[in-house]
Amino acid sequence: MLVHGSGGAVTLAYRVVEPATSQQPTAPDAIVITRGGRKGIVSTAKLARLVADKTGCAVLVWDRRLSGSSSAVLPDASVPLPVADMDDLRLLLDALKLQRVWLLGSSSGARLSFMFAHAYPQRVAGLIIAPATGGPRALIDVDELYFAGPKRLCEQGGMRAVAAAADAYGGNGLLDIDAAAFCKLMTTSSQWLAAYRDAKVVGVTDAQLAGLRGRVPALVAHSGDVADALHDAATAIGAAAALGCASVAICPDLLSTSPALAELTAAFVGSHRAKL
Numbered sequence: 001m002l003v004h005g006s007g008g009a010v011t012l013a014y015r016v017v018e019p020a021t022s023q024q025p026t027a028p029d030a031i032v033i034t035r036g037g038r039k040g041i042v043s044t045a046k047l048a049r050l051v052a053d054k055t056g057c058a059v060l061v062w063d064r065r066l067s068g069s070s071s072a073v074l075p076d077a078s079v080p081l082p083v084a085d086m087d088d089l090r091l092l093l094d095a096l097k098l099q100r101v102w103l104l105g106s107s108s109g110a111r112l113s114f115m116f117a118h119a120y121p122q123r124v125a126g127l128i129i130a131p132a133t134g135g136p137r138a139l140i141d142v143d144e145l146y147f148a149g150p151k152r153l154c155e156q157g158g159m160r161a162v163a164a165a166a167d168a169y170g171g172n173g174l175l176d177i178d179a180a181a182f183c184k185l186m187t188t189s190s191q192w193l194a195a196y197r198d199a200k201v202v203g204v205t206d207a208q209l210a211g212l213r214g215r216v217p218a219l220v221a222h223s224g225d226v227a228d229a230l231h232d233a234a235t236a237i238g239a240a241a242a243l244g245c246a247s248v249a250i251c252p253d254l255l256s257t258s259p260a261l262a263e264l265t266a267a268f269v270g271s272h273r274a275k276l
Helices: 041-055 081-095 108-119 136-146 148-164 179-194 206-210 233-243 259-273
Strands: 002-005 008-011 014-017 030-034 058-062 101-105 124-129 218-222
Touching: 002 081, 014 041, 030 041, 030 081, 030 108, 041 058, 041 259, 081 108, 081 179, 101 108, 101 259, 108 124, 108 206, 124 233, 124 259, 136 148, 136 179, 148 179, 206 233, 218 233, 218 259
Parallel strands: 030 058, 030 101, 101 124, 124 218
Antiparallel strands: 002 008, 014 058
């Protein structure tokens, strides 16, 4: 799907997974799954099938720019990559004529979901956060994995070094990107990230997070793994409290293709769909 986002024309790869047994047509139109890192369609296919069949909803999975089969197009120089990702999702939904959706996000996908819900609450039927990222320790790790680390690789070995890295950036045309422009994007994105050092979650301020309470239903899940510093339990508890959730849902193997997550999603969507 060709959209015109920050930095110009961007081709966003996507797939819509239809449920095996179609239910009565209902609004909202679909569930959007955005996984962590730069993961997209390939890593999300099994979870998308489970969620579609459990909920009876169509499920949209997609590759963000600079990943998978989407374009490796840099946003405008002043736009941090997470902000460009959020706007790309809006453009993709517009192009697919999806007016209101459920958002299921994990890690950086949860960050994007929070940001989108704050910017466009009228377009979000509900949030499934599984899990959230927040806290000073997590920000250090996120910066090293996705911004400061790739910038350093680029400075040392150009875009080929970036492409060869584990959990690397990707996308069509990655090696054609100007290395200096990529490094500048990483710096801009690092600075953006640092602004959330003391926030409950990355991507929205505490006031913006609390502003979603009563406007956008939410489910916050955590794996129960106390050793997961990137998605610690305190972040999940803080996000759930701010959003007005009764508790944090514990779901082992949350970051893998989890039937339990599909079950949680189905129960959440089912309980709120009737109220819409």
